[in-house]
Amino acid sequence: MSADGQIMDSSSLEKLGNNKNGSVKQVLLDGCVPFSHQVAGHKCGINNTGVLQHPDGTILKQLQAPPRGPREMNFYKQVFAKDCTDTRLLELQQYLPKFYGTWAPRESSHELFLKLEDVTRRFLRPCIMDVKIGRRSYDPFASPEKREEQISKYPLMEEIGFLLLGMRVYQIDSDSYITHDQLYGRSLGKDTVKNGLTKFFHNGRELQRYAVSLIISKIRSILHWFESQTKLHFYASSLLLVYEGSPHIINGSRHKPADPGTKHQQGEPQSNSNNPHEALSFQSSLTHSHPYCHNVQHERNGNRKRGGSVEEEDEEIGMGDKKQFGQEEAVEVKMIDFAHVFPSDCPDESYIYGLRNLLSTLEQMLKD
Numbered sequence: 001m002s003a004d005g006q007i008m009d010s011s012s013l014e015k016l017g018n019n020k021n022g023s024v025k026q027v028l029l030d031g032c033v034p035f036s037h038q039v040a041g042h043k044c045g046i047n048n049t050g051v052l053q054h055p056d057g058t059i060l061k062q063l064q065a066p067p068r069g070p071r072e073m074n075f076y077k078q079v080f081a082k083d084c085t086d087t088r089l090l091e092l093q094q095y096l097p098k099f100y101g102t103w104a105p106r107e108s109s110h111e112l113f114l115k116l117e118d119v120t121r122r123f124l125r126p127c128i129m130d131v132k133i134g135r136r137s138y139d140p141f142a143s144p145e146k147r148e149e150q151i152s153k154y155p156l157m158e159e160i161g162f163l164l165l166g167m168r169v170y171q172i173d174s175d176s177y178i179t180h181d182q183l184y185g186r187s188l189g190k191d192t193v194k195n196g197l198t199k200f201f202h203n204g205r206e207l208q209r210y211a212v213s214l215i216i217s218k219i220r221s222i223l224h225w226f227e228s229q230t231k232l233h234f235y236a237s238s239l240l241l242v243y244e245g246s247p248h249i250i251n252g253s254r255h256k257p258a259d260p261g262t263k264h265q266q267g268e269p270q271s272n273s274n275n276p277h278e279a280l281s282f283q284s285s286l287t288h289s290h291p292y293c294h295n296v297q298h299e300r301n302g303n304r305k306r307g308g309s310v311e312e313e314d315e316e317i318g319m320g321d322k323k324q325f326g327q328e329e330a331v332e333v334k335m336i337d338f339a340h341v342f343p344s345d346c347p348d349e350s351y352i353y354g355l356r357n358l359l360s361t362l363e364q365m366l367k368d
């Protein structure tokens with residue numbers, strides 16, 4: 001058990017030798033690697049590995065210690081049950097990452113992971129933000145100590161109804177990402193939380209207004225779901241907001257990656273993985289297939305092979321003037337982190353409050 005309460009067996013981590021920079025690339029058994037787009041949440045195991053990326057493009061979230069881990073697993077199982085007839089739960093599916101069941105490393109079956117859709121996967125330069133929603137980030141069964149600890153981390157949660165846990169934003173001019181962690185989020189007050197959200201939508205040149213508008217409409221749909229259901233309450237749960245940071249690929253058509261959890265088809269574009277094993281699985285398609293594959297390959301490893309900028313690489317492979325996907329697809333909003341979801345018989349006013357305030361802050365941003 002790691003210091004943060006997650007179970008991780010050191011036997012499942014292999015070191016694959018030094019790469020060119022002298023750093024050690026970790027690959028878990030079965031070709032899994034640490035997921036490079038994690039912006040918040042628990043880090044567990046050796047060298048603080050957190051969420052993992054499976055070679056098939058899904059992500060793996062290790063089950064937390066009971067009761068949290070089993071509670072989250074059961075929640076996913078309930079929502080994605082094949083024989084589910086509950087309309088509200090069926091509606092909820094679209095707002096969650098797809099759930100592909102549980103996964104365990106071949107040689108360490110006592111470790112259990114949730115196998116989930118990687119929400120960032122179809123994006124070339126994903127800008128990602130994790131926002132905890134609700135006025136309380138502790139559940140009704142939390143001990144007085146836990147309540148106090150959670151409240152003291154962000155006393156404004158009650159009033160603001162959300163907390164920026166972490167973000168990663170692509171900057172066009174420097175061709176790099178800036179990141180902010182939870183300490184930044186906690187430093188934001190009622191009058192400054194809008195500035196925090198603005199940072200997430202700013203690419204160094206301008207506010208990505210299209211992304212704000214599209215994300216607003218996705219959050220509105222989630223709010224409608226919450227306004228129409230009374231059976232579940234979500235505590236310490238988050239929204240994961242993602243939009244495309246690359247200026248090259250908005251507007252136009254593009255192929256979608258193969259459904260994660262299924263085998264990659266040759267020639268099918270893959271996106272944004274940092275997993276060398278996933279790259280290998282479609283390596284043979286690189287020479288003849290869609291240039292998008294090639295482009296992504298450099299970016300996804302996070303250590304591109306040449307010194308040139310991302311844009312130069314796009315030009316080299318014929319991507320420079322290509323627009324690759326429509327605006328609707330250029331953003332994503334999913335609910336994540338369900339370790340504290342409980343049955344109820346009334347609307348989840350705390351979560352609804354958080355969503356409404358987040359929405360009105362985003363709307364205000366567009367008016368400014």
Ligand SMILES: Nc1ncnc2c1ncn2[C@@H]1O[C@H](COP(=O)(O)OP(=O)(O)OP(=O)(O)O)[C@@H](O)[C@H]1O
Nearest residue numbers: 037038039040041042097116117118119120130337
């Ligand atoms: N389905 C997903 N697709 C892409 N990224 C994800 C997905 N699920 C989680 N992540 C990434 O992993 C991070 C942590 O996820 P999550 O909040 O579920 O973990 P946690 O350890 O339970 O968090 P906490 O410590 O807040 O309880 C998120 O901030 C996000 O960056």
Ligand SMILES: O=P(O)(O)O[C@@H]1[C@H](O)[C@H](O)[C@@H](OP(=O)(O)O)[C@H](OP(=O)(O)O)[C@H]1O
Nearest residue numbers: 004005041068137150153182235236339340
């Ligand atoms: O972000 P931080 O500062 O690391 O704080 C963690 C964060 O508040 C998590 O939401 C919480 O897990 P839960 O929501 O599941 O309670 C975790 O509790 P923990 O320390 O008990 O794991 C905290 O440590």
